Amino acid sequence: MAGNANPTSGRRRDSAWYASGTKAQPDEKTPLLLAMLSPEERARHATIRSIHQRQEFLQAHAMLRFLLSAHAGCRPEDLRFGREHNGKPVLLGPQCNPPLTFNLAHCHLFSACAVARGLQLGIDVEPARRQISPLVAQRYLSAEEWAHCETLEFRDRSAAWVSLWTLKESFVKCCGDGLARDLREVSFLKDRSGLRSFLPLSVLGFDWGDWRFYSGRLMDSYLYAVTLRLTAKQYVRLSLHDFRGL
Numbered sequence: 001m002a003g004n005a006n007p008t009s010g011r012r013r014d015s016a017w018y019a020s021g022t023k024a025q026p027d028e029k030t031p032l033l034l035a036m037l038s039p040e041e042r043a044r045h046a047t048i049r050s051i052h053q054r055q056e057f058l059q060a061h062a063m064l065r066f067l068l069s070a071h072a073g074c075r076p077e078d079l080r081f082g083r084e085h086n087g088k089p090v091l092l093g094p095q096c097n098p099p100l101t102f103n104l105a106h107c108h109l110f111s112a113c114a115v116a117r118g119l120q121l122g123i124d125v126e127p128a129r130r131q132i133s134p135l136v137a138q139r140y141l142s143a144e145e146w147a148h149c150e151t152l153e154f155r156d157r158s159a160a161w162v163s164l165w166t167l168k169e170s171f172v173k174c175c176g177d178g179l180a181r182d183l184r185e186v187s188f189l190k191d192r193s194g195l196r197s198f199l200p201l202s203v204l205g206f207d208w209g210d211w212r213f214y215s216g217r218l219m220d221s222y223l224y225a226v227t228l229r230l231t232a233k234q235y236v237r238l239s240l241h242d243f244r245g246l
Contacts, residue, residue: 030055033062036076052109060104060111063243067115072096088176103173110222113243120229122173124166125222128159137161140168140183148189164188166225167215174227188213214238 034042041061048054065076072079072094080093091100098118105112105125114123138146141164149160168183175181215225218240226238 030058033058036062036065038077038079056106056109056111059243060106060113063111064102064104064113064115066243067113068100068102071100071115071117084176086176105170105173105224107222110218112218112222112224114226116228118231120174120176122170122175122227123224124169124173125218125224126162126166126169128162128217128221128223130162131158132161132165140165142184142187144187144189163215163223163225166223167213167227170225170227171213174229216240 034045037045037058045054045058048057062076065079068079068091069076072091074094078094079091082090082092084090089102089104091102096117100115100117101119101121102113102115103121103123105123107125108127110125110127112123112125114121137149141149141161145164149157149164152160167188168186171186172181172183210230212228212230213225214228215223218224219242
């Protein structure tokens with residue numbers, strides 16, 4: 001899997017990001033992963049009929065608890081969760097300063113997780129070979145993005161559409177308002193200096209410099225995107241780790 005992304009400039013902050021993923025396969029680690037879950041999560045796990053979806057749920061939530069407990073200094077099973085007014089999951093305990101934030105993503109037997117300290121975040125993953133029709137792409141691409149994709153070879157357009165969708169999904173998950181937002185209001189284009197955005201400031205009402213975006217591949221078969229909203233000028237590092245080796 002990929003290594004570290006380049007840090008942004010500014011004041012260093014004691015925070016770390018992790019994006020971890022694993023193929024969902026029942027194995028000898030299943031009892032260990034089940035022990036990390038809460039009684040409610042184990043009950044929910046038992047009600048999932050599909051073997052693959054059940055294992056995906058288990059590995060995703062065990063991965064989340066493992067990463068959060070490593071930062072919080074507690075056992076994975078001691079973590080307590082709740083939800084914000086918009087339904088977004090939050091960590092209730094133990095209390096950390098700065099508070100730990102997290103986000104999960106699932107797709108096609110693959111799970112990914114991002115964890116940070118005191119920062120708003122979102123993550124999304126999609127199959128790299130996912131096919132998106134032009135009619136669907138036009139529903140979420142901005143005029144600038146569509147024009148850019150039209151300059152690509154036909155065989156490369158679908159991959160570009162998936163990459164942009166992943167970025168936008170991570171952005172709306174970071175915002176916490178789901179897909180109620182018109183995704184055509186947000187534009188992502190890459191140039192030699194990295195990822196640039198042409199988001200009108202009037203849409204969100206805050207400085208666009210507060211945001212950082214990362215994207216790439218995981219296990220060669222999946223595209224990931226991570227969105228981070230900074231609260232001040234901060235030094236941020238993105239680290240990618242394979243949960244299967246833990």
